[in-house]
Amino acid sequence: MTRPQSNLVQALRDVIRPLTGASNDYDALLDGVGEARFVLIGEASHGTHEFYRERARLTRRLIEERGFTAVAVEADWPDAYRVNRFVRGQGEDGSALEALADFGRFPKWMWRNEDVQHFVDWLRDHNGRRPGEEAGFYGLDLYSLHRSVREVITYLEAVDPEAAGRARKRYSCFEHFGENPQAYGYATEYGRQEPCEDAAVAQLLELQRREAELAQGPLGGDEHFFAEQNARLAKNAENYYRAMFRGRDESWNIRDRHMAETLEALVEHGEGQSRPQKIVVWAHNSHLGDARASEMGWRRGELNLGQLTRERWPEETYIVGLSTHHGTVTASDDWDEPARTKRVRPGLQGSLEDLCHEVGEPGFWLDLRGQNAATDALREERLQRFIGVIYRPETERWSHYVHTRPAEMYDALLHFDETSTVVPLDPDTGDAQDEVPDTYPAGL
Structure with missing residues (x-):
């Protein structure tokens, strides 16, 4: 009442x-x-x-x-x-x-x-x-699909050049569309290209499988965690940009599930270093x-x-x-x-x-x-x-x-x-945007 x-x-x-x-x-x-x-x-x-x-x-x-x-x-x-x-x-x-x-x-x-x-x-x-x-x-x-792909390759080039080559080959699936994930999502959803999902999943699994080995390398556990999270982001972003053409509700849910996965990963990583999060x-x-x-x-x-x-x-x-x-x-x-x-x-x-x-x-x-x-x-x-x-x-x-x-x-x-308004650090903040989120036009 x-x-x-x-x-x-x-x-x-x-x-x-x-x-x-x-x-x-x-x-x-x-x-x-x-x-x-x-x-x-x-x-x-x-x-x-x-x-x-x-x-x-x-x-x-x-x-x-x-x-x-x-x-x-x-x-x-x-x-x-x-x-x-x-x-x-x-x-x-x-x-x-x-x-x-x-x-x-x-x-x-x-x-x-x-x-x-x-x-x-x-x-x-x-x-x-x-x-x-x-x-x-x-x-x-999860909007940094291409940036995250580059970060995975950069990390592997420093710790295992052969693994970097495998990553580069897997992620080459995205290259047909430059750095426009919306074009990728459209093409895969409407049958113009096979999805890159398997390649993105394979790359994440390889990093996870080799975590104990690579985390002991010269860049340490935090940098491996950074790379692994970028690979997880690439996998989830690939799914997200395809889902954009199936409806807002599905893509929204993929995005927030990714945020929750990232939060869980932060907890697991911190606790793995013997520090409760x-x-x-x-x-x-x-x-x-x-x-x-x-x-x-x-x-x-x-x-x-x-x-x-x-x-x-x-x-x-x-x-x-x-x-x-x-x-x-x-x-x-x-x-x-x-x-x-x-x-x-x-x-x-x-x-x-x-x-x-x-x-x-x-x-x-x-x-x-x-x-x-x-x-x-x-x-x-x-x-x-x-x-x-x-x-x-x-x-x-x-x-x-x-x-x-x-x-x-x-x-x-x-x-x-x-x-009142926040004060931007840049006089003009309307720069070009390649990876437009599904939350356009509201931007939530």
Whole structure:
């Protein structure tokens, strides 16, 4: 039964915890995290400064006070691994700005922005003060098909030139289409070329079979893990780009299953080095909020990383959703166009954003695990806004809103009533994009 909005607003006012910028803002939230090993922190857009700032602020506390060992983000594996080397004092980069240079495809601003730069600087400094307890930085996504193929070959050329030759021969299957995986997916799905699936699987299996041998070589276990993950990405991306032509739901599920596989691989690799893993995940609410509590799941048959993590580690997962009512956001009008500062419209009447706005606080967080009138109300279905790298306010209801049950999607909600844009590190971030994701045009 739907409750009057005025009653819900008062119920929320009774239980929210205002965010003031004080050092103790998140004390109770960390208490709620408890012994969780996976804290998934979302965002309601890919271009909001407050989301990036507060996510980093909370993550710093998890690393410093709760011993979290890694940050895994909605980004390509090889691009993020360059940052991982930098924060661990490895590689040749002399600054966070240099370490972020591989994030060269659209949308650059998603990871090449001032908030991420500041966090990467902090993480390197933290790691420098905690030898043996360093926290890593990793990518979970699968859009880097051709880049990952090159990384596998480069690794093998250094440790086993004959194996590199075998890899080059296997991966040559992709070469007929240059670096356009959409063309590959189209050709294989419509019978114009045999899929490269068997070759990609064979390469991954060879690396896995030889792990004990190669990991003892001159590049060590971490570099073999890097290569093996690139081979896993190539296998899953091959399947993903073929699935794009079979429907969004199937390709979405392949992508989020890949993210979950990568998370599991990070855990196994860390524990194989005798260090229990505790991982913070940064991604969009659409990936981290449990899909079973959204029409993504109950109408479209989509699953996501939040659901899969809860299913795999049900007692050790804590999910934080973020929201805003109005302000500005860095986003584009269309795919591969330059970033713009765009005005975010006030939340639709009756939506989660509208309800939070009525509370009258500039920022607060809410424990959704509590048993009270507010959380009971948020277990009911209501609209929630999702803005990706594309924002189309003129069709906002149909482009950006989804029915959800917020208290079932998340364990906690952070709300910032008026928000502002992230500051890109590049003046024009609309560079050419070869490996266009299936999430076009929303870019979630």
